[in-house]
Amino acid sequence: MISVSRRTFVAGAVSAPLLASTRLSLASAAQDGAQGDLSLAGIEYSYSPAVVEAFQEANPNLAVDFTGGTISFEDGQIQAVLQSGEGPDAVNVNSGPGRVGLLASSGLILALDDFYERTGAMETYQPNVIEQIQNQPPEGETIYEVVEGLDVFSVYYNMDIFEENGLEPPQTWDDFLAICQTLQDAGVQPMLLGARDNFQGGWLFGNLVQASAGRDVMTEVIYGEGDFTHPDILRAAEMLQTLVDEGYISGLEAAALEGEQAQAAFGQGQGAMTVQQQSFPISLANDGAAVTNIGSFVIPSLNEGQPAAPTAGLAHSWVLNASSDNPEAAEAWLEWVVSDEYLQIAYENGGGLVPARIVPEGITLPPSVQSAADSIEEGVGYNPSVYLPSAGTNAWYAAMQQIITGQATPEEVVAEVQAALEESRAG
């Protein structure tokens, strides 16, 4: 089921020897007694080899086996892995109530309240992150995940193109539309979008929902009985349709492109704006593209007095397999994940997620990550792709695709999402 490369990390430090030895003692101190085999699986970040290696070095009695690759909930992989009764001891999966919450309700993953209590992670993690992971099914209090990081989504723009056309980031929605029109008149594609694999389309739609409806309306939709046909959410769907109808987004082209293809096209200057997460400039830099000419802004709020806010969501989380043969070792790994040293190695090795925990002194975040972290402190909206229940997420993605390809009206799509939400709430 898992199409990944299998690796066992056993030797070879990448960090400076002195730093490595300090980390060695720190990483091992908390995990005395962990021994045997520890199998880990999940999303592989640029820093995964380094953190696994450091952990292995600090725990010579453990044989750590990390299988990197996407273990997606939407593809049924994580469910199959955990239901097999075998599977890795700890898995890094997509976060969100529609995902981790379901795994928890089904008894496939272990509760981590004791872990948080014992390690003090309750205090070192961002309060809003703790609040989110506590407010999940089945009980609404128990914590089942250790969040690896968050993503913050906003509009990234090519500063050179903006400058050539005498443009500044918008202050109002009308400004935003005027910018798009100016760019279009100049023969520049205003926005690039890759929605074939849904994610980027969901990010843009989520930003529009935030600009139009704001956080409170969506809080009620996600956690309460709020209606997705709310006039402000409907207005967001209409805003998306406007962008397509005016040609500011090529809807059909967006439906044919994957997110990464749109990202590459933006990197090559084929469009002026795109919606991405904070790790975007880091990815571009890793690909050898120039990132000094990339700026970001948030789509202005349509509600007077409300500040513009990006959307954000828990990105990935570590969960413990309820069938683990070695839960002690798995907990030792989680202890490593919540440590300062883990965070430091992550950012030294190209980490691009916004930290879920309070950043200790001495750790410098990349500029785009720092900016995203600041925006979280100021208040962000939801990325609905993460927070809607699974049936709702499916309808949400279909809604976005149907609008950009002209298959359905905004009224129809919000009604479809609402119907899916009602079904999910009833179930």
Next chain:
Amino acid sequence: MNMDAQLRTPVASNRTRRVKKLWTGYRVPLILLAPSFIFYAVFVLLPLGRAFQLSLTDWNGLAPTMSYVGTENYTGIWTESRFLTSLWRNVIWWAMHVVLAVGSGLLLAILLSEVGRGRFFFRTVAFFPHVLSLAVVGVIWGQLYHPLIGLINASFERVGLTALTRIWLGDPEIALYSVGVASAWQAYGFYMVIFLAGIQSIDPQLYEAARVDGANGWQRIWDITIPSLHNTMTIVLTLAFISAMKGFGSVWAMTQGGPGYASELVAVYVWRTAFQTQAIGQAAAAGLSLAAIVILFSFLFNRWRDKVGSYT
């Protein structure tokens, strides 16, 4: 010995004799069939039974418990426009598969059967797309259809046919057909090989006699080759139907059933329902409904072909 025992003994011994006789007569075929049957039972019959069981429940794929819901899932999907539309797309997909994949396979088989020198080379080249996995085919055709750098649009533009350029995978009106072409490209080699085998089994004397009678090439194909491929055609059309009905890989690799639901076939519907909306019971009902359609149609089609065949 009581009356009951006296009455039963001859019957029982008769039965034993019959079983013994059956065993003696069919021992070898039964032993030879046993491994296949065990595999078939374990990997087909049992999962099928389990799927049927799940189709009568509301299981979400994760929960340790499930409730019996009777035929609710079946009535649900057969009144759901999304499922019915996806079924209709399967019919379109099948028609495309027959015209493009089977048609191309037949045409190439006839042409290649006429080739003398280099026959093996041309057959290998023509068969090559079929050895590629659908995921690879998806990547290749995804690049060919790419809206910004795709070879197909670029070629049209280069020769001045800009009006023919399209957003092949993003336009809901044509996405299904675009994927269908890619899928047919992958499949035609398989049908070509079957047709070639059929053509090779035709008695060459028939062609010689036709030549003597003055039949031209087209007449030889129409009056000898095509009718002689009757049984082959039955097999190919049945296989094409089954293949089209379970179509999934190329669609998933290229559009994931989108934009929206525009290229969603039943197998994609099953996948999305099972793993994206966590409605395993409903997905099982859809999968089994599709299986029933395939089995019923294949049975009726083969009976009809047999009947037609007996008149020819």
